[in-house]
Amino acid sequence: MAGVTDRPFRQLCKRMGAGYAVSEMVASNAQLWKSEKTMRRANHAGEVExxxxxxxxxxxxxLAVAARHNxxxxAQIIDINMGCPAKKVCNVAAGSALLQNEPLVARIVEAVVQAVGIGPDAVPVTLKIRTGWDRDNKNALTIARIAENAGISMLTVHGRTRADLYKGEAEYETIAAVKAAVAIPVVANGDIGTPEKxxxxLAATGADAIMIGxxxxxxxxxxxxxxxxxxxxxxxxxxxxxxxQQVMNEHLEDxxxxxxxxxxVRTARKHIGWYTRGLSGASTFRHRMNTLDTTREQLLAVNEFFDAQKALSDRLVYVDDRADPEAGADEASCDGQNNTDRLAA
Known part of the structure; x- marks a missing residue:
């Protein structure tokens, strides 16, 4: 979620009911700490705790020095990323690439916990992982025990391997096994896009919480x-x-x-694209919106688009195109309700 979960988006999600939000990845290389990107990612001014x-x-x-610095x-919690599957992260042996090297995982979590997770001023250290490097090498259970023994306070598990990237469906059996094997809180992550899911x-894994990305x-x-x-x-x-429209205006201004x-204006384009997905004429609008170079023009175009949407019908509602494919026709479905309301429009 690098490039997405910046401070404005985290604040918005918290206002909308998220109990907890984690920052974008911050590099452990001290030479990058003064870069504009890293300083922005480490900006928590006014952020909800x-x-x-x-x-x-x-x-x-x-990583230990980076933890102390943040x-x-x-920072009131330090989260170690061992789940990112991106090539540019894995190519430097970081993110989910670390799952291939269990001794290094142990040294990392021990060093970070020792740096900030012990003593009177200790802060919790959490860890995000995947189920393994590939489907033939699932070692989430081993990593979970290493993390617990090192003093990690909470573990989040994404239900895919690094090799899976974001393809296919997340599996939750491994998360359930991890939850049964350790005493620390476990968070389930992957393909959770509806209330029913x-x-x-939660029922399938016994997890203490879920993470939405x-x-x-x-x-x-x-x-x-x-x-x-x-x-x-x-x-x-x-x-x-x-x-x-109101939510989006507040988000864009922030x-x-x-x-x-x-x-x-450039980093807002992706958010506008996501907000308008599923609305009438969204594709044409996004193509035009991406040619605008000022925040004033962009905000005006967004509001003109939403005003036109409201003019279509006062019953028009948002429709998400990522409905849960596993929800049965005879099962109560919040997405089914959304679609019914759309048809009523």
């Missing part, structure tokens, strides 16, 4: 939908166009203020 910073790298001592700059994954892109209200469904068993009504004019 708890503040969790994710660090990435392959050198135990560099704690000194406001959240319920089913890609499904929240352009759909931050998913957190409140899941929270409401888990508490009541009932589906929230989907957001109306005017609410999406985004522009955070990034500035030049970077802000």
């Amino acid at each position: 708890p503040i969790s910073v994710q660090i990435a790298g392959a050198d135990p001592q560099m 704690v000194a700059n406001g 959240a319920r089913d994954v 890609r499904a929240a892109q352009g759909r931050p209200w998913l957190f409140r939908e899941i929270e409401h469904f888990l508490l009541t068993g009932e589906c929230l009504l989907p957001p109306r166009i005017d609410e999406i 985004h522009y203020a955070f990034y500035g004019e030049f970077t802000g």
Whole structure:
């Protein structure tokens, strides 16, 4: 989620019901700490607590120093990334590439916990992993025990191997096995995009919590939908166009203020694309929007698009095209409700 879970987006997700949000990956290489990108990623001014910073790298001592540096700059939780499958991360033996080297995993988690997770000023250290390097080498259980023995406070497991990238369907049997094997909290991650799927994954894995990533892109209200469904068993009504427009305006204003004019207009394009997915004429709009070079033009175009959507029908609602394919026709479905409302429009 690098390039997505910046401070404006984390703040929005928390307002929409997320109980916890982790920063983008921050490099462990001290030579990069003064770069504009890294300084922006480590900017937590005004952020709703708890503040969790994710660090990435392959050198135990560099990661330990990075952990101390980020704690000194406001981090209340340090998260170690051993789950990212991106080539540029794995090619430097970081992210999920570390799962191939269990002794190095042990040295890293021990060094980071020793650096910030012990003593009167200790902060929790958490770890994000995948189920293994590939399907023939699933070692999440071994990694989980290493992490627990080193003092890791919480473990998040994505239900794919590094080789899987984001293809196919996430599997939850390994997460369930990890949960049964360790005493620390375990978080399930992967393909959780509906309230029903959240319920089913919690039931299947016994996990203490779930983590949402890609499904929240352009759909931050998913957190409140899941929270409401888990508490009541009932589906929230989907957001109306005017609410999406308001949420998006607030997000864009915060985004522009955070990034500035030049970077802000360019980095906002992906968010606008996600917000408008599933709406009438969205493809044509996105093509035109991507040619605009100022925040003023971009914001005006976005509002003109949403005003046109509202003019289509006062019953028009957001429709997500990532509905849970496993929900049966006879099963109560929040996505089914969304689609019914769309047809009613």
